[in-house]
């Protein structure tokens with residue numbers, strides 16, 4: 001693995017911020033492939049069963065470390081990790097249609113979207129490691145010296161020794177993408193940004209129901225609040241009317257059906273009732 005794009009971060013938040021910056025600069029989007037259990041580990045007291053490493057995941061700098069866990073993100077045009085689930089869904093649907101022959105004549109079509117997946121191999125890799133700076137190999141590196149330092153570290157039982165948690169972030173080369181457009185043109189296929197989604201939700205709660213009005217609000221939000229000057233072709237920050245309508249609808253239906261949102265809505269209604277004492281509010285929960 002190339003280590004040119006390797007950077008150490010003090011915590012996960014800082015690493016995620018760097019990933020977001022990278023995505024914006026390269027008009028790319030990465031989604032979670034997998035996260036090992038230890039990646040989020042905060043408790044650094046029970047490391048005694050962990051293996052001591054020197055240079056298997058990071059360039060050698062003389063300091064031994066333990067690996068807590070990794071997280072890997074795929075380019076959103078990456079391999080289809082749910083291909084079997086989708087096949088199962090299609091098979092189930094076919095079975096149902098066999099059982100209810102009359103539905104065969106129905107105009108409804110069951111579509112499983114898979115067009116976004118292009119088998120691109122570009123990945124972002126994060127590793128959570130704990131370094132032990134007090135057990136650094138002094139002077140010339142040798143197997144003997146590494147073994148001696150490891151033995152000292154084990155003898156100290158990892159207790160009362162200095163531990164530095166680091167998130168190692170490997171960002172891929174901007175040219176690592178395969179089978180799809182990159183750069184500004186790839187903005188057309190970008191999924192909606194989580195902050196934009198959140199803003200749509202808030203505006204729906206504020207009563208915005210018109211797509212055109214929502215679009216105007218979002219443009220202002222991206223420019224002013226996020227301070228981003230993103231080309232209009234980038235759908236991550238400039239969703240088209242259909243994207244906007246879909247997310248407004250999602251917010252409204254979720255409000256009706258999910259427990260959390262029902263509670264939120266109840267709070268909101270109580271707030272309205274306090275503010276607008278002359279109006280009555282009726283909330284029907286499904």
Ligand SMILES: [Zn+2]
Nearest residue numbers: 075120122177
């Ligand atoms: Zn890609």
